[in-house]
Amino acid sequence: MKPGKILCRYFVIIVLMFIAQSSFAQLALQADDPPRKTNIPEFYKSKLSDIETEIKGLKTGKAKVIATSPGGLPVYAVFYGEKENFQSHANYNSAVGARNPVYYAMKDENTKPVVYFIGPVHGQEPEGIVGLINLIRVAETGKDYRGKAWPELKNFFEQCRVIIIPCGNPDGRKRCPYDSFVGIPQETMTKYGQGTKKDGTLWRWPHSKSLHPMVGDVGILGAYYNNNGINIMHDEFFSPMAEETKAIFKIAMEEAPDIAVSLHSCSCNPFIIQNAHAPYFMKERIADLAQKLNQQYIDLELPNMGQGWGLSISVDDFSPFPQQSFNMVSALHYASGTMAFTFESPHGTIEDGATYDEILDIQLVLYREMFSYIMDNRLYWKNTE
Numbered sequence: 229m230k231p232g233k234i235l236c237r238y239f240v241i242i243v244l245m246f247i248a249q250s251s252f253a254q255l256a257l258q259a260d261d262p263p264r265k266t267n268i269p270e271f272y273k274s275k276l277s278d279i280e281t282e283i284k285g286l287k288t289g290k291a292k293v294i295a296t297s298p299g300g301l302p303v304y305a306v307f308y309g310e311k312e313n314f315q316s317h318a319n320y321n322s323a324v325g326a327r328n329p330v331y332y333a334m335k336d337e338n339t340k341p342v343v344y345f346i347g348p349v350h351g352q353e354p355e356g357i358v359g360l361i362n363l364i365r366v367a368e369t370g371k372d373y374r375g376k377a378w379p380e381l382k383n384f385f386e387q388c389r390v391i392i393i394p395c396g397n398p399d400g401r402k403r404c405p406y407d408s409f410v411g412i413p414q415e416t417m418t419k420y421g422q423g424t425k426k427d428g429t430l431w432r433w434p435h436s437k438s439l440h441p442m443v444g445d446v447g448i449l450g451a452y453y454n455n456n457g458i459n460i461m462h463d464e465f466f467s468p469m470a471e472e473t474k475a476i477f478k479i480a481m482e483e484a485p486d487i488a489v490s491l492h493s494c495s496c497n498p499f500i501i502q503n504a505h506a507p508y509f510m511k512e513r514i515a516d517l518a519q520k521l522n523q524q525y526i527d528l529e530l531p532n533m534g535q536g537w538g539l540s541i542s543v544d545d546f547s548p549f550p551q552q553s554f555n556m557v558s559a560l561h562y563a564s565g566t567m568a569f570t571f572e573s574p575h576g577t578i579e580d581g582a583t584y585d586e587i588l589d590i591q592l593v594l595y596r597e598m599f600s601y602i603m604d605n606r607l608y609w610k611n612t613e
């Protein structure tokens with residue numbers, strides 16, 4: 229090949245790389261999009277820069293970069309409390325094969341519960357970032373960014389090992405053009421959440437899961453995905469495609485959490501989603517917590533699912549094809565024995581109507597209920613010989 233041709237080829241590659249890079253930066257709004265709100269309260273800390281600021285200011289918590297996203301962004305975890313010596317001899321799955329999870333992690337009355345908060349893996353769901361930054365603030369000072377005291381929550385940090393990943397998908401968060409969806413139509417959230425096809429039509433949920441990685445017929449790459457088009461919630465857990473997923477699982481396997489949540493949002497009232505593929509006893513526990521949490525929301529006059537709402541505990545569906553996927557929370561259970569579930573918060577869209585204050589309270593009340601549940605309902609893994 230002539231040198232001129234080689235140069236020309238390099239030039240084309242560089243131009244293509246530039247176009248690809250710039251399309252991954254935070255998206256500019258299109259003419260028909262509603263404008264960004266200019267009155268987002270100071271306490272509503274939903275940006276990647278808010279996470280950076282929080283981490284720089286840590287006094288008690290210890291932060292670690294646990295992965296780098298395809299877009300070159302750090303994924304952080306913040307740790308509180310000493311890690312126990314689990315006297316581990318085996319991975320969880322093998323310990324279960326040996327008929328006692330104690331071979332994976334020894335947990336008795338003298339060990340602290342481990343609580344694991346996995347911030348949004350979907351970038352258009354920043355409500356979990358708001359909650360977790362405020363939770364870190366509570367851990368550090370006893371108060372959230374509104375100045376509201378949460379003494380019980382603060383106290384739980386003295387009694388537990390806590391791991392917080394403020395954002396599980398910084399690529400997606402960076403590409404999401406809105407810092408909040410309060411007062412924004414659900415349709416706009418869907419457009420930037422699951423993204424669009426090349427012809428501009430929306431991918432929408434759940435059709436957005438029919439192409440994975442989300443590469444090819446993509447106009448706007450939804451904030452659902454990292455820059456490689458991976459939806460971390462539906463990664464390949466036996467051979468993860470995303471570094472973010474690997475890091476989330478490495479922590480689960482090393483820390484043996486008693487309880488773990490994956491934080492999500494939709495245009496909905498807040499609720500816990502059942503772990504579709506977990507043992508019956510674990511589903512019972514999740515249903516129990518879900519019901520207690522909903523009752524808290526009712527008592528506090530926060531958005532809720534109404535009296536009498538509850539989760540199904542069915543073991544299996546009997547249809548010829550699975551109706552529920554083996555997603556990240558199912559995999560987390562089978563990787564570490566943890567009580568893992570998904571939580572959905574309202575976004576505050578025009579359709580769900582939640583306010584900034586309600587969204588923050590919904591998050592912090594969830595965290596308080598998780599701590600409280602696990603303190604009262606621990607599962608001990610002990611030697612029986």
Ligand SMILES: [Zn+2]
Pocket residue numbers: 350353491492493
């Ligand atoms: Zn989600």
